[in-house]
Amino acid sequence: MVTSYHSTRNKGIQAGAREAVLTGIASDGGLFVRPDLGTEKADLDRILNQSYQENAAYILGLLLPDYTEEELKQAVAAAYTGTFADKAITPLKPVGDLHVLELFHGPTSAFKDVALTMLPQLMSIALQDTEDSAMILTATSGDTGKAALSGFRDVDRTGIAVFYPEGKVSQIQYRQMATQQGSNVKVFAVRGNFDDAQSAVKQLFLDEDLGQWAAGQNIRLSSANSINVGRLVPQVVYYFEAWKQLVNQGVIGRDDKVSFSVPTGNFGDVLAGYYAYRLGLPVKKFVVASNANNVLTEFITTGVYDRNRPFVKTISPSMDILISSNLERLLYYMTDGNTEQVAAWMQELAETGRYEVTPEVLERIRSLFEADYADDAATKETIADVYKEERYVLDPHSAIGYRAGLAKKDDTPMVVLATASPYKFAQDVMQALTGEELGEWDALHRLQELCQDPIPAGLAALENARILHEAVIGVPGMKEAVQGACSLVKNGETA
Numbered sequence: 279m280v281t282s283y284h285s286t287r288n289k290g291i292q293a294g295a296r297e298a299v300l301t302g303i304a305s306d307g308g309l310f311v312r313p314d315l316g317t318e319k320a321d322l323d324r325i326l327n328q329s330y331q332e333n334a335a336y337i338l339g340l341l342l343p344d345y346t347e348e349e350l351k352q353a354v355a356a357a358y359t360g361t362f363a364d365k366a367i368t369p370l371k372p373v374g375d376l377h378v379l380e381l382f383h384g385p386t387s388a389f390k391d392v393a394l395t396m397l398p399q400l401m402s403i404a405l406q407d408t409e410d411s412a413m414i415l416t417a418t419s420g421d422t423g424k425a426a427l428s429g430f431r432d433v434d435r436t437g438i439a440v441f442y443p444e445g446k447v448s449q450i451q452y453r454q455m456a457t458q459q460g461s462n463v464k465v466f467a468v469r470g471n472f473d474d475a476q477s478a479v480k481q482l483f484l485d486e487d488l489g490q491w492a493a494g495q496n497i498r499l500s501s502a503n504s505i506n507v508g509r510l511v512p513q514v515v516y517y518f519e520a521w522k523q524l525v526n527q528g529v530i531g532r533d534d535k536v537s538f539s540v541p542t543g544n545f546g547d548v549l550a551g552y553y554a555y556r557l558g559l560p561v562k563k564f565v566v567a568s569n570a571n572n573v574l575t576e577f578i579t580t581g582v583y584d585r586n587r588p589f590v591k592t593i594s595p596s597m598d599i600l601i602s603s604n605l606e607r608l609l610y611y612m613t614d615g616n617t618e619q620v621a622a623w624m625q626e627l628a629e630t631g632r633y634e635v636t637p638e639v640l641e642r643i644r645s646l647f648e649a650d651y652a653d654d655a656a657t658k659e660t661i662a663d664v665y666k667e668e669r670y671v672l673d674p675h676s677a678i679g680y681r682a683g684l685a686k687k688d689d690t691p692m693v694v695l696a697t698a699s700p701y702k703f704a705q706d707v708m709q710a711l712t713g714e715e716l717g718e719w720d721a722l723h724r725l726q727e728l729c730q731d732p733i734p735a736g737l738a739a740l741e742n743a744r745i746l747h748e749a750v751i752g753v754p755g756m757k758e759a760v761q762g763a764c765s766l767v768k769n770g771e772t773a
């Protein structure tokens with residue numbers, strides 16, 4: 279085993295890439311990071327001349343060194359054959375002064391599909407090293423949950439339990455999860471917000487009693503959130519793809535830089551961009567775009583991370599997050615791997631809800647990252663303006679990215695990551711476009727008349743799908759829920 283990863287909080291807690299994928303989170307609550315990230319650069323000329331699939335296998339090979347080339351090629355083929363509605367996987371389109379990277383052509387119409395069609399492949403390969411099965415615990419503010427359910431559904435030697443905040447996801451997101459079929463899946467609404475669910479899931483990973491109970495059944499607990507490196511690294515690929523498409527479309531030259539505006543919640547997506555930058559992608563800056571839960575805007579402006587503020591329910595629910603897990607990985611890199619310092623900040627965050635980085639660290643972050651935010655009114659205004667001027671419909675999350683991208687754009691081309699299909703948020707999008715308050719299905723069909731694009735098959739099917747998961751639990755009930763879900767883990771006999 280190549281011990282290529284260690285915890286953000288302790289260099290002594292080490293794992294190979296396969297083990298890191300299986301474990302999800304380090305045993306001290308830290309996240310797995312590669313200390314030598316970017317020592318080996320990606321070959322940009324090679325990337326320019328390869329397909330998405332070839333680039334995915336190549337870049338995953340750089341980041342997950344103990345998977346073989348053959349294993350990664352097979353994983354890529356399984357993840358990206360017949361699963362995405364666009365053959366480019368993540369097509370780039372000019373929209374006004376910006377370039378929109380459409381990440382929502384996968385099975386569940388959100389960017390999470392790019393990684394969650396891949397993670398089950400990486401997990402299954404890693405499971406071959408053991409006699410164990412994996413129970414995948416997933417906290418979601420709306421998009422990860424469905425994509426993870428879709429990816430892990432009926433995958434041998436796995437089970438999956440998803441926890442979403444009750445009443446705090448869109449109607450379509452709710453239906454996507456509550457109607458999920460599969461013999462190894464469980465979905466729970468949790469009383470609370472996403473942060474409550476995510477913090478509780480992280481605690482469950484550290485719960486020795488639960489860990490031993492699961493081990494007694496040859497089950498390991500793992501994660502489908504971006505805290506898992508196997509979730510994070512497939513997202514690095516589409517940053518290279520955006521650049522490749524800009525070069526191939528003649529917008530920029532081979533050595534020109536590009537900027538990215540990223541709708542941000544858990545900080546995984548923008549961090550994937552930072553990984554691409556460390557691998558040699560010519561990036562000028564990243565714009566971290568937030569909704570009214572603008573804890574990251576304040577952090578990147580002042581160096582103070584303070585989650586002690588009201589949690590705002592917005593029309594961009596996937597970004598309703600005040601504890602952005604992957605910022606921890608950025609802090610690790612911005613302190614040159616100072617795990618003691620990162621551990622101290624994370625402890626302060628856990629105990630007081632706040633920490634402040636040094637001026638040097640802040641300056642380093644600000645040399646590459648800018649931040650902006652939009653409340654619901656500004657989000658709707660952007661959806662309406664972009665439709666009026668460009669005849670392009672953005673979902674609320676992508677609209678926030680678009681607005682921030684416009685605000686921060688300079689001479690360098692700006693790519694906005696469009697993280698979800700507008701159909702997933704049809705009611706709010708229609709409200710923004712027409713002022714009408716429509717029911718979910720009316721909104722979906724009216725939006726289709728405006729977009730002219732077909733409603734994605736997975737969303738159209740929801741109209742007649744039966745609700746299969748109705749459990750509503752409190753945070754204290756999550757441990758028991760996981761134990762119950764473990765009985766569903768597929769073991770090959772029922773495949």
Ligand SMILES: N[C@@H](CCOP(=O)(O)O)C(=O)O
Nearest residue numbers: 418419420421422503504544
């Ligand atoms: N926005 C997410 C929240 C979890 O983020 P992840 O990238 O760590 O899975 C969601 O839609 O669930």
